[in-house]
Amino acid sequence: xxxxxxxxxxxxxxxxxxxxxxxxxxxxxxxxxxxxxxxxxxxxxxxxxxxxxxxxxxxxxxxxxxxxxxxxxxxxxxxxxxxxxxxxxxxxxxxxxxxxxxxxxxxxxxxxxxxxxxxxxxxxxxxxxxxxxxxxxxxxxxxxxxxxxxxxxxxxxxxxxxxxxxxxxxxxxxxxxxxxxxxxx
Numbered sequence: 001x002x003x004x005x006x007x008x009x010x011x012x013x014x015x016x017x018x019x020x021x022x023x024x025x026x027x028x029x030x031x032x033x034x035x036x037x038x039x040x041x042x043x044x045x046x047x048x049x050x051x052x053x054x055x056x057x058x059x060x061x062x063x064x065x066x067x068x069x070x071x072x073x074x075x076x077x078x079x080x081x082x083x084x085x086x087x088x089x090x091x092x093x094x095x096x097x098x099x100x101x102x103x104x105x106x107x108x109x110x111x112x113x114x115x116x117x118x119x120x121x122x123x124x125x126x127x128x129x130x131x132x133x134x135x136x137x138x139x140x141x142x143x144x145x146x147x148x149x150x151x152x153x154x155x156x157x158x159x160x161x162x163x164x165x166x167x168x169x170x171x172x173x174x175x176x177x178x179x180x181x182x183x184x185x
Contacts, residue, residue, distance in 0.1 A: 001041040001110075001148040002032040002083045007054045011076045011136035013126040021124040026073030027054065028136045032083025033098045033106055041148035042106060046113045048146045049075070069118055077114065078126040078134055079107050104128050 005027055012022035029049060034041075050069055057065035068075060081103065084096040098106065107128060114123045126132045 001045045003146045004030040005144045007142035009137045009139045014133040023074035023076045029077045030080040033103045035098045044148040076124045
């Protein structure tokens with residue numbers, strides 16, 4: 001599972017010209033579900049989101065000291081299958097995203113677990129599968145990308161090693177090319 005988490009002073013979701021969810025200060029979370037994600041991913045991501053110290057301690061002024069629960073903030077979640085798009089050829093390919101039916105169920109479980117770990121009335125969401133207008137005021141701006149599995153979603157052959165990327169190239173030589181996943185050489 002993957003999430004884009006933004007610290008916000010306000011956020012809302014509108015469907016068919018009707019505001020269906022809105023929050024004040026807290027987190028706006030775009031949630032992507034990969035085709036092989038499980039409840040273990042859900043458990044990891046919910047804990048990462050709710051423990052993320054994205055807020056300052058207002059008394060001391062120290063940054064990155066409080067999570068959304070500490071400030072009694074709200075969380076607005078929106079399902080976002082496009083977070084698993086492969087765009088290496090320009091046209092998005094969504095084969096890494098979970099199919100709609102099972103994704104709807106896992107997303108529902110994600111929302112329920114967020115409420116169990118925090119307070120259900122503080123967890124809001126959009127409308128799964130709907131065309132939504134999402135509005136937010138990003139405070140900072142502060143935006144984080146969270147993944148339940150770190151780099152397991154990235155095919156290793158597409159990630160150049162630090163050694164090959166940093167190796168000096170002598171005059172007249174060229175750097176070896178690394179193929180990007182999904183591209184033909």
